[in-house]
Amino acid sequence: MTVRRVALGLLAASLAIPNEHGAQPPRNRNERNHDVSVDVGGLTLRRRAEPWHRAVSVVPHWRTASEDGALYVGGAVSGTQNGYESAYGTLGLELTPQSSRMHPWDLAGTATVLSARATQAIGVATLRGRKHWMADDEGAWVGVTLGGRTQDQTQFGSIAAEASFWRSVSPATTVMLTASATQAGDFLYYEYADAPGTEFRLPHTARFGELAAAIRHVQPRVEMALDGRYRLGPSEVLGGSAAFTGDVAWWVTSRYAIVGLVGRQLADPALGTASTVYASVGLRIAARGLAARPYTAPPRDPVLSRRPEVLHVRGPAGWSAGLKRELELVEARDGAFMQVHVGAAASTVEIAGDFSGWQPIALVKRDGAWRLPEPLAPGVYRVIVRIDGAEWRPLAGLPRLQDEFGGEVGVVTIPR
Amino acid sequence: MRRTGIAVLLALTLGVARPASSQAVKLDSALAAALSPTLDAARADGLPDAPLFAKAQEGVLKRAPRERIVGAVAALADRMRAARGELAPNATDHEIIAGAEALAVGVSGQVLRTVRLYRPRGTAAMPLEVMAHLAWRGVAPAQAADAITRAVAGGATTGQLVALDASVRQDVESGVAPPVALTSRTRGLTLQLQAPANRATAADAAPPQSMSSSPGAGRVRPRKP
Numbered sequence: 001m002t003v004r005r006v007a008l009g010l011l012a013a014s015l016a017i018p019n020e021h022g023a024q025p026p027r028n029r030n031e032r033n034h035d036v037s038v039d040v041g042g043l044t045l046r047r048r049a050e051p052w053h054r055a056v057s058v059v060p061h062w063r064t065a066s067e068d069g070a071l072y073v074g075g076a077v078s079g080t081q082n083g084y085e086s087a088y089g090t091l092g093l094e095l096t097p098q099s100s101r102m103h104p105w106d107l108a109g110t111a112t113v114l115s116a117r118a119t120q121a122i123g124v125a126t127l128r129g130r131k132h133w134m135a136d137d138e139g140a141w142v143g144v145t146l147g148g149r150t151q152d153q154t155q156f157g158s159i160a161a162e163a164s165f166w167r168s169v170s171p172a173t174t175v176m177l178t179a180s181a182t183q184a185g186d187f188l189y190y191e192y193a194d195a196p197g198t199e200f201r202l203p204h205t206a207r208f209g210e211l212a213a214a215i216r217h218v219q220p221r222v223e224m225a226l227d228g229r230y231r232l233g234p235s236e237v238l239g240g241s242a243a244f245t246g247d248v249a250w251w252v253t254s255r256y257a258i259v260g261l262v263g264r265q266l267a268d269p270a271l272g273t274a275s276t277v278y279a280s281v282g283l284r285i286a287a288r289g290l291a292a293r294p295y296t297a298p299p300r301d302p303v304l305s306r307r308p309e310v311l312h313v314r315g316p317a318g319w320s321a322g323l324k325r326e327l328e329l330v331e332a333r334d335g336a337f338m339q340v341h342v343g344a345a346a347s348t349v350e351i352a353g354d355f356s357g358w359q360p361i362a363l364v365k366r367d368g369a370w371r372l373p374e375p376l377a378p379g380v381y382r383v384i385v386r387i388d389g390a391e392w393r394p395l396a397g398l399p400r401l402q403d404e405f406g407g408e409v410g411v412v413t414i415p416r
Numbered sequence: 417m418r419r420t421g422i423a424v425l426l427a428l429t430l431g432v433a434r435p436a437s438s439q440a441v442k443l444d445s446a447l448a449a450a451l452s453p454t455l456d457a458a459r460a461d462g463l464p465d466a467p468l469f470a471k472a473q474e475g476v477l478k479r480a481p482r483e484r485i486v487g488a489v490a491a492l493a494d495r496m497r498a499a500r501g502e503l504a505p506n507a508t509d510h511e512i513i514a515g516a517e518a519l520a521v522g523v524s525g526q527v528l529r530t531v532r533l534y535r536p537r538g539t540a541a542m543p544l545e546v547m548a549h550l551a552w553r554g555v556a557p558a559q560a561a562d563a564i565t566r567a568v569a570g571g572a573t574t575g576q577l578v579a580l581d582a583s584v585r586q587d588v589e590s591g592v593a594p595p596v597a598l599t600s601r602t603r604g605l606t607l608q609l610q611a612p613a614n615r616a617t618a619a620d621a622a623p624p625q626s627m628s629s630s631p632g633a634g635r636v637r638p639r640k641p
Contacts, residue, residue: 352477354470354474357466357469357470357473358470358473358474358477359473359477360477380545380549380552384477384478392477392478399552399553399554401552403474403478404471404475404484404487404488404491405474405475405478405480405484405485405488406480406484407478411552411553413582413585415582416578416582
């Protein structure tokens with residue numbers, strides 16, 4: 001969602017190296033591809049240079065999200081120098097209904113159709129459900145993913161179970177541990193760009209497990225995510241292999257950000273994706289007149305695709321990049337907690353507003369942040385804050401109003 | 417004597433420490449005495465006094481000069497008095513407070529009278545609060561008043577007004593210019609209102625629950641056991 005709203009352009013040069021252990025034709029080993037892509041809003045233009053041909057792709061994608069879920073539509077049309085064309089389209093839907101706030105669960109489904117010359121159409125569909133348990137700073141979930149793939153008039157199925165635990169070790173940092181087990185049916189792999197019809201067959205039934213650890217760190221100007229995983233299973237499904245992904249976005253100014261991606265992904269027998277190693281760096285430019293926000297790279301991994309704090313924290317109120325973020329709303333049963341980030345050096349933080357009849361209330365320090373002891377009911381409030389007995393002032397990043405006393409107050413909205 | 421008694425009562429009232437209060441701010445006796453005429457008159461007129469206490473408290477918290485505090489409290493009392501007149505004959509305290517907020521941001525008294533025409537007793541507060549919220553976010557008061565008045569006249573429900581308020585807030589936080597956000601969201605609401613099934617009913621025109629900016633409306637709640 002963030003990407004769709006603020007992206008004007010991303011110029012990225014990437015280097016993709018097919019994994020020597022990947023389920024790809026042997027002659028692809030150690031060959032390098034060079035990508036140059038430009039994102040404009042929801043459209044990506046990509047030029048890929050490979051040793052034996054050059055390809056040009058148009059990759060439209062669109063995503064919209066609300067508190068009740070998200071809808072994603074994407075695809076790609078590619079043409080190569082040797083006249084080989086391919087196209088695919090994906091429809092994704094995530095459901096996180098308001099009714100599940102008390103007992104959080106989510107449901108996500110995707111459907112993808114791929115068509116390429118010299119092959120029949122391939123269809124892939126997945127459906128994932130998860131049940132969450134959440135506390136203020138930690139949580140866990142269990143989930144099941146069902147997958148189906150049809151190709152050459154043959155259907156394949158897969159099932160995966162996943163359990164994860166996450167914990168916010170600080171207001172800016174969340175760590176996550178995940179274990180999963182997957183059973184996939186018989187799958188075929190094609191190298192579409194190079195040799196149509198080339199296939200690589202896995203064992204009739206593939207079973208493997210994965211242990212993963214992820215960490216995500218978010219600051220007003222920098223967002224980082226790192227995910228490492230280890231696969232358990234027979235060598236045919238890359239058992240004993242490790243993989244990782246990392247991305248960082250650094251907003252140098254409110255309009256310009258440097259984004260970097262690096263990773264090594266393992267083939268996924270359930271989805272039919274191949275292994276790759278990649279690295280890219282890009283410059284992201286927010287359109288003038290649009291609120292600039294830190295760029296969040298599209299998640300490529302199921303573990304990070306549903307970041308728990310998205311469910312857990314409604315997000316900063318009135319905050320945009322370039323403004324220091326001082327207020328966060330943490331959802332509670334009857335409203336939301338106001339949580340203030342004013343630095344670790346503060347010894348006392350007080351807040352006052354029309355919610356308290358302008359009586360000061362001491363905030364309680366918890367995991368590096370200062371929190372109002374009780375949740376506030378949905379509504380619109382005027383608030384000011386005082387740190388270590390200094391002058392009362394509005395919180396940075398909030399809309400401000402002039403008061404009758406020559407000062408300013410911040411406006412906080414607790415959503416329903 | 418009566419004035420002194422009220423001043424003491426006022427000071428005691430404001431000095432009561434709330435459970436989570438770090439250090440309760442109290443009025444000095446001179447300020448309490450200076451506020452007594454305004455408070456006496458407000459009570460005599462049947463106006464709610466909690467917002468006046470809160471306004472005085474806000475001034476003390478910000479260490480404003482006594483004269484400025486007294487002036488701010490008197491101005492608020494005047495706005496509440498005007499709002500009660502525009503929302504006559506039977507405005508509730510909640511409506512008076514919301515009306516005073518709307519007047520404070522620049523909404524005209526005529527708008528309050530128009531809202532009253534379409535909203536019976538106890539149901540005019542929410543439209544007036546939404547007007548104030550929109551103005552706080554950068555919408556011109558006249559545009560906010562016009563949009564909400566039209567919505568109310570078109571039969572917008574309380575829920576639809578709350579949703580409109582939230583939608584504009586989200587748009588503004590996403591970078592959309594406040595007037596543009598209100599125009600586009602109002603257009604969507606108008607389309608909804610054109611469907612007869614979506615028009616407000618008398619049962620829906622219930623007093624708003626907690627979407628209030630009035631002092632004390634969202635006080636910190638005791639935690640449930």
